[in-house]
Amino acid sequence: MAWAGSAAHAAGPADVATLDLRTWVEPLDTPAGFDRASRAALLVYASTMHGLPPRDEAQLLAHLRIKRLNQASLDQWLEAERARAWRNYQLASADCRAGDWSCVGPLDDFATLGEAAQNALAGLGGGLATWHSQLTAFSQAYLTEQMRLAALFPTVSSEIATFGRHEWSGDELDDRQFFLTFDDGPGAHTEATRAMLARHGRNATFFVLGENLQARLSRDGGEALDRLYAGQCVASHGWEHRSHARWDGWQDSVLTSRALLHSTLPDSTLLPLFRPPYGQRTADSGTFFTAQGIQVALWNLDSQDWQRALDAEAIGQRMLGLMLIKRRGVLLFHDVHGKASAALPGVFAALGDAVSWPDCRELAARH
Template sequence: MERNPMETMQGRRRAFASIAALCALLAAAPLYAAGPAEIASADRALWPQPIDSPAAFDRASRAEILAFAHELALAEPLDDAALAQRLRLKQVDRASLDNIRARWWQRLADNYRLAARACAPREPFCAPAADDAALRKLAAGFDAAPTPAFAAWRSDAAHFHRIYLDEQLRLAALFPRTSSEIDTYSAQEVDGSELPDRQFLLTFDDGPTAPGGSTDALLRTLREHKLNATFFVLGERLQPRLAAEAPAKTYAGMCVASHGWQHQSHSRWPQWQDSVIRSNALVRSETGALYRPLFRPPYGQRRADSGEFFREQGLRVALWTIDSQDWNAKVDAGQVQGRLLSLMLLWRHGTILFHDIHDKARTALPWVLRQTRGAGVQWLDCRRYPLAD
């Protein structure tokens, strides 16, 4: 059937308008880099000794530090093109990479000295390294287990730390074009790296779930183990729960802070300030004494020039140092727990990121508590964080 020319023209105009609207939407939407192809997970069963004392924790910590530092040293000679190819990126920010790698080396050297201060004679993984230059040299030669008992662990650790390093290098190579937890913009932002040795803060994002869901189950688990945590909640998830139970009762004994109104990147979203103000007001009014003046940006993404806004709101941006990856469909609860323990041994302190809308933490966390019982690990009371300046 022959079409009316006017109808055809109007149809084309509508099609062009739809395409233009889609292009505008895509241009305005936040750009997320493709994530790593593989997520690091460690098999802690291959470590041949229990981690049930401070000395045992230090021994395992030295081993993880040397294994990660070895992979870091191997990657340093790569030029930008080779590194971009390895990380599946179009380009890398060399200044950001150099800055963050220098900070890693300093922190690794500090951690190694802490872990080696009570080394017994002929103790494994105890060669001296007084500074980051000495650790680089020591790590470069750490390509084999010191004894056959550690051979299976060393092979698994090489795989784990190569993948974990690439996770971190991707974030460093993209910063600050794509902001994340990999670096802070100022001392006003906190990420847990300022905590004392062996001290960790538990945090949970993206909740709450509907009544009776994984948030409530996790809260029971935390209370059973006499732990507390900071819950960074979304306004659009918290609001529907108000009719069922007061948040002050739901989160009794915990700390509550804002994660924004919606789980959108706050780096390019035009309404990001409204999201912060609106969600923070809801959390503050509904949680009373449990409220903490913190804001955790979804994906860790925020504007580089947002510091003054957060100061005016009386808020501090709160990031993290250890990502459990419990949100990731590529890892199960068992892999989350192995990853978490290896990273606790590597970094020795920091803020741990979990998500209460997923159920993996309820399995992983009790396992980590059992594995480190007697090891001198301390779980920071969320009411004391941030630490006094």
């Protein structure tokens, strides 16, 4: 979520969750290897969530570094996230074998998972101490990131929750299924991003800004844009990068950018999706989007690649950690930055055949 330069600075994470998954010495590149690493990561994540200390409103405001709190929204997100963690652990445990410390159960609900996770982790040997410490710190920081967004919602809308069936985030996808998305282009790194994807046999959905597309069209012409996005998918990110929850002209932004896309690129390249900048849109916008046949395309795996403090290695490691915990989803990157092009080859190599990367055209069809 690129919050820099936004009026919505309040929702940006003060501390970004990072880790070094090389402390997990087993490979992730097979379904079994991915599931074992996912089970272990989910145990740490569930243990951390289960052990969240009770805090009153003043303590939460200080911890999350916000000025106002929507307790109902926070509680709703925590309940949903606990259910997701329990479900994901069940999926990761399908191939469990006796004697594997990452296999615990039977588990009736999240509470039993949290308790079992704490017991399993307490008995770990010294060889996994560094990994355990890394995953615990990562889980704590990531939960704070997400709790902050939930506590601000819906006053500051974001990807943390949806407003209706016309919206989705990626939590709805099949297990071990992931889609790549890039925001804010076309920009200085779009060509390099496109070339990287081609080298690895992947494609992605590019959520473009109308003003950037118009500038590139004026400079290079339509044929160059056809070549740039050949084999990829393109959808709208609005006309300019500003909050569509605080802009009287947000509907014009959606319609004008869509018209430019349809007049510039072939229909086979375009998806009927709109991704609001910063994830911000009004709670009552569903009637408009439904009438226009547009899905609001959010995300559930945020690379934070706009953060100056994160290099490509940190971004790749962050995304691997989130993929182990979430087990499905829509990955958010930006092709106006170059870090994704450097980070993703390592992600692809680490995961091998353990997960699927469906064709970008399936993204709209699956929802």
